[in-house]
Each structure stands twice: as structure tokens, then as C-alpha cells.
Amino acid sequence: MRQFVLFALVGCAAAVGHYGVLILLSELLHSPPVLASAVGFVVGGVISYVLNYGHVFQSDQQHLPTAVRFVAVATAGLGVNSAIMWLLAVGVGLHYLLAQVTATGVVMLWSYAANRYWTFSMSDTAR
Template sequence: MPLRRYPRQTRQLLAYVLAGGLTAVAHYGVLVALVELAQVDPVPATLAGFVVGAVVSYVLNRWMTFEATRSHAQAGWRFGLIAVGGFGLTWVLMHLFVTRLGLPYLPMQFVTTGFVMVFSFLGHKFFSFADRPG
């Protein structure tokens, strides 16, 4: 069933969920590989995964989700700013959960992903890929 049949907001949400799922696969793949195979601490491992996921997210969300009207130069720095915020939020939450509280890294990454997902969606919708005025 083509997505064009749905209202724009519904299409946008469905596309964001799909892009987010693929972004999460990239992020979690790097995270788990680094922790389980390379014995890297979970906090830096999740930050490495975040960077890989951010690249996947930019490409997919620009193309599928937000139907961007800004150029790559205009949207790119805006996306980067929101990504830096998400990176910082990921670091703070994972450091708190895993390093300070000693909780298991993978369930806490799911919790962290929920917070970062909401932050990122709102930031990208209203800032990174918002329609240009005029």
C-alpha cells in the first residue's frame, strides 16, 4: 500500500519510524560489536554507534521523512547541531545508567534511544528540515 495515500503527517511519522529502525540497526550493530567482540566500554561504544547512526539518519530522513526544501549546506549544519545535542544526551544518560548506576548497557540503550528519538524528531522537524521561509 503506497504511503502517498496517507495524510502528510502520517506518512512523515511512518517514514521516521522506518528511518529510525534502520538507524537503530546501524547504531546497535556498532555498539554490540564493539562491546562484545572488541571489549570496548559501553559508553564510548554507544557514542561510536551514534555517529554511524547519525549518518544513516541524515540520509534517510532528508530523503524519506521530511521532504527537505533546504540545501545540504543549510540542512547539514542544522542536522549536525541537533545530532550534537543527541550525542550529548546519549553520553549523559548512558554514563548515568551504566557507569554510575551499574545497570546493564543494552536495556539502558533502549531507554536512552527513546529519549533521543523524541528530542531528534522534534529538532529535525522544526529546525533541521523545516521548510524555508518564503
């Protein structure tokens, strides 16, 4: 449970980056919500990797293989995020921030499980 709470706190930090970029691009540059969300997702992903590697999962694995797995998980998460954003913001016409909150909740559950059990699991030599 402690690890999940730390993961959620890191998620809040990543969300600040993600939502900040989303709002900036949407409101100031009038970017489409799915594109703005995708760019914000990448910013949040960088924040998430750095904090999860060092603080949540306290990984001692080499960065390259760990980062590759993290990017694979994040890419799947980006696909889910973009699909939900498109469905809710474009398809249904929901405000982009409400659509993003929904997408964030779904992606958070996916990424916690995938990162815990795959990205930051035992090192490759211990498997």
C-alpha cells in the same frame, strides 16, 4: 502522524547501524559502553540524515545548511545519549543494551521535534 511513523521507521534503520556498532565494539573489542554507544550513534546519525532528508521530510533544501543544523541536533542528542548511558550503564550498573534502549527513546523524541521544526523546516529563503 504519517511523518512520525516514517521517522520511526528511519530510526529503526539507524538503530540497526547504531546498535550493531555498539554490540560489535562492546562484545568483540571490549570497549567501554559509553564510547561504543557514541561511535554507534555517529553511524546511526549518517543513516538517519540520508533517509530523513530524502524520504521523511522530503527536503529540497541545500545539503550544507541542512546538514549543519542536523549535526547540531545530533550533537545535542549525542550528549543526552552519552549522559543517559553513563548514568545507567556506569552509574547504576544496568546492562548496556537496556541503558541504550532508554537513551534511544529519549533521544528519538528530542530529535524528531528538533528536526521537524528546525532542521527540515521551511527553506531559509521562505522564512
